[in-house]
Amino acid sequence: xxxxxxxxxxxxxxxxxxxxxxxxxxxxxxxxxxxxxxxxxxxxxxxxxxxxxxxxxxxxxxxxxxxxxxxxxxxxxxxxxxxxxxxxxxxxxxxxxxxxxxxxx
Numbered sequence: 273x274x275x276x277x278x279x280x281x282x283x284x285x286x287x288x289x290x291x292x293x294x295x296x297x298x299x300x301x302x303x304x305x306x307x308x309x310x311x312x313x314x315x316x317x318x319x320x321x322x323x324x325x326x327x328x329x330x331x332x333x334x335x336x337x338x339x340x341x342x343x344x345x346x347x348x349x350x351x352x353x354x355x356x357x358x359x360x361x362x363x364x365x366x367x368x369x370x371x372x373x374x375x376x377x
Contacts (some may be wrong), residue, residue, distance in 0.1 A: 334368025
């Protein structure tokens with residue numbers, strides 16, 4: 273069992289201490305299902321990468337920009353979105369923690 277609130281704060285602390293400004297922790301890995309807490313400090317990003325077959329992003333803290341092609345959305349705490357089925361990037365507009373849920377087929 274994982275206390276997401278506590279683990280999110282731990283990941284954000286680690287991201288603030290890391291040169292990359294990011295940190296991640298896989299909270300659930302069960303077959304095709306994976307849930308990962310990702311912390312990014314303001315101004316840092318996960319550069320453009322391929323999308324998994326199925327995924328969602330839940331913003332636990334802060335504000336991020338999810339960009340895919342010409343489309344970009346600013347997402348704040350409490351927002352849940354489906355990850356686009358195309359290459360995309362995620363940038364922290366302020367210190368942020370997100371929960372990425374993926375299902376591989």
